[in-house]
Amino acid sequence: MMLEKSKQDIRSRGVGDMRPLSFTPDVALHAEGSCLVCYGRTRVLCTASVEEGVPQFLRDSGEGWVTAEYSMLPRATRARSARARMLSSGRTLEIQRMIGRSLRAVVDSGVFARQQIRIDCDVLDADGGTRTASLSGGCVALGIAFRRLLKVGAIDRDPLLKIVAGVSCVMRKGKLQIDPTYRQDSHADVDANFALTEEGELVEVQLTAEREPIAAHYLQEMLELARVATSRITTLQRAAIEEASE
DSSP states (O other), X not given: OEEEOOSSOGGGOOTTOOOOEEXXXXXXXXXXXXXXXXXXXXXXXXXXXXXESOOGGGTTSSOOEEEEEEEXXXXXXXXXXXXXXXXXXXXXXXXXXXXXXXXXTTBOTTTTTTEEEEEEEEEEEOSSOHHXXXXXXXXXXXXXXXXXXXXXXXXXXXXXOSOEEEEEEEEETTEEEESOOHHHHHTOSEEEEEEEETTOOEEEEEEXXXXXOOOHHHHHHHHHHHHHHHHHHHXXXXXXXXXXXX
């Protein structure tokens, strides 16, 4: 298990201090790649399933496809939520698309031209940052699946070009906090989600001013906090992928 413990108690952590992080690879028996990711008390099971064939719109394109599905178990939250059935909520679809877009941005899809990789992110416990934890864990599961395909000769090189990680940041009364808990997130004036590569490159940014417009410099400050945080996250992600490949 790739684990990083915070030096400070969660209740007294600084604006740039992440909650304790961990990535446990190979937790699902049958999936080609899997990871249990924890951001503090938020826990998400991420699996990667390799399917032969690609969606209709990619037929004869010479490209594979990575897609994502996200869901929360009924008791992932304090009060039971309805189990997802045929239709997904707007929030769920938004999160799935963010994860899928972010992962597709860091792979060479021509390497696995005959396959579709489906990333399933199931939230076991939710205490803030479920989408960003899902993205980070999904990248680990995907990386493990690619290593397995390479090992059996299904592909000739690793398609994962870079590690991508997700992290949230909020602002409340002018004070920033990276990787907020649910309570911190729910009381925030500004909520932002970042997907960044291990080199600090931008993949996706989502920012919403919940109450009133904010000055642009706050975005830059949040981005700098996110870059520092994701440099630590990606180190753990890569170590988890390497551990599963041994």
